[in-house]
Amino acid sequence: MFGRVPAARRMTTADPRRLAVSVLGVGAAIGLVLLLQGLWNGQLVQITAYEDHAGADLFVAQSGTESILGDRSAVPLTALAELAAIPQIQQADPVHIHYTVFDLHGEKEFVLLVGSDPGGLGGPWELSNGRQAQTVGEAVLDRTFAEEHDLEVGSEFQMGGRTFRTVGLSEGTRSWMTSLVFVTADTARVMTGGGEVATFLLVRTAEPDEAVAAIRARTGLDPIPPTTLAENDREILAGIMEGPVLLMIGIAFAAATLVVALTVYSGVVERLREYGIVKAIGAGPGRILGLVVGQTVFIAVAGSVVGYLMYLGGAWLVGRLRPQFWFSLQWRQLLVLAAAAIGMGLVAAIIPARRLGQLEPASVYRGW
């Protein structure tokens, strides 16, 4: 006959308009957190696209080289003959990798110039159109990069004071920071004034451990697995960007917490008489606190769900308008978000709970 009254839920949903605005506000902040996290995850994948897909089992580099992002490597081309003499090595090709900036249609484009021998390792791994570069002056561009600049197979563009003809369009070779441009090794040498050196010698082998030992012994160079290069590149990127990303995530969470606190506090102030009655008829501090926490956690969790939906929508929209932005979230991170949402609700309850703590039950008996 006498059931429990879901007071917290009713108080929260009493004003649907306000609830909707606050859930949207929390959702926007949580959506921003997820977009930042998703973008960061995507960037960590994109930044190592080259070493992940180049098709090499080993990157032979100058001694001391640990990454593509942070280290300069110069390997003499004469080392190719020495590698050819190692029985464990099936194929070895030079590749030249240089960052460069050039103006294209009034915008500064920051690209990773990759020069490889036609038919050799190190060129584009997936072409959606056209072919690989075969001679000096030919280039393969990322498809989304080319579309943004109204370039297609056959189009010409200027880079480094030279005219290039687009002969192919590649897939999966762009991030929001940079794009890969594939040219021949000769082109890269001409553009960089390089002598008889390459950045890396890419090696295919079925016996990587034996090949590593043989390469070190014969050449004194460092053979590096692409997974190690990728890990070091991610570490360098994290060293640069992780601090600002975490700072922004922290601020976004603070914003969401304030929205929750404001919503519940406003609701509490408007219903002071009701809370006073509840206190007057015997609700203890724990019960009152439960009412507040129930509301804040409800809004925080609802806002987080909306935030996830906003993230999905935002990631889809941004991906359509700016395909160079990749977003990716792991399940572990969503679980952390769910826990953080509950924590956010608890923190947001502090100010409203303090207000109610100071409430005198006798105030309900006072007239207007």
Next chain:
Amino acid sequence: MVPVARRMLFTDRRRALLGVAGVAIALVMALTLDGIFAGTTRQVSRYIDTSPADVFVSQEGVRTIHMATSVVPLAVTDQIRQLPGVSWVEAILFSSDALRVPAGRRPSYVIGYPPGGRGGPQTLVEGREPATGEIVVDDSAAKALDIALGDEVEVMGRRWRVSGLTTGMTSIVNTSVYVTFDDLAALLGLPNTASYLLIGSSGDPESVAESIEAAVSGVSTQTRQRFSAEERAVVREMSTDLLNIMAIAAFLVGLAVIGLVLYAAVLSRLRDIGVMKALGLGRLGVSRLVLIQAMWTVVTALALAVAVTFSIGAIVAALAPDIDVVVEATSLLRAGTGGVLVAGVGVVIPLIKVWRVDPATVFRRTS
């Protein structure tokens, strides 16, 4: 005149504080992100901004230093020296690698210049310029990697002795180190070439730049100001889309908060608004009440946001000296404009609410 709007807003201080803080946090998001990128763009162009050169010569089509590759034959320096308005010419080499010590590593630009020349560190806080086999390191990187004068470091696969420390050349992205031109040329294996030529001019730098570009084939020339602007444009254009995404999210958060603040303020004073309407306050008058509250919220929030952003900048500078958070006037203007826009949209629902208030509500008994 009774400042009714301000009193309505600030009567409940806690709610007002929460509301102002909520809008402020949204503005802090936008200002901080703007500030980080503004700081980074300034850092990126520091070598150029502090250089005594009036004009920079690079490989044709190369207009930046950051992540660029430029090769200029040394043979053109004599040709350039003969041109009118040119008072001095100095070659530098520019490469990138990592500064490595047992304690760690930092991505680094490596700048090779003739000892005593103008292309080297503009300030030495300790020690002296490098000789053969020696290197000058930035003091911020030195502190982070526990490097002292006389220590050995590794750059580009060889070891160097630290002869001096400079300052101001470490950013969130990387640091810069200085070695002799000949040492770097030997490492790069590019004889008789420079990366850039630094030009001192006795005349108008623009004219000197034009005359060099006309006289020498295969090069591009820029004044120091133009070169610096191009350098900063790299970071700015790389970050535009990201900043826009973040700005939209911050806008939505701010919109929700200001809508909540005003809505709550209006709801709590519905009877008072009813009284005012009963006494003759028209639609324009009640609208002014809501709009003034919105402006108070935004202005107070903007002031708080600027103070918080500066505080964040100071804390970040103490904890991570390589990250510069710079609040520029354009950023403030954008935040202020965004705040006004947010207020303009956020008042819609509260305005509709007050327009619909029936003056007769003041005569109803409270339940």
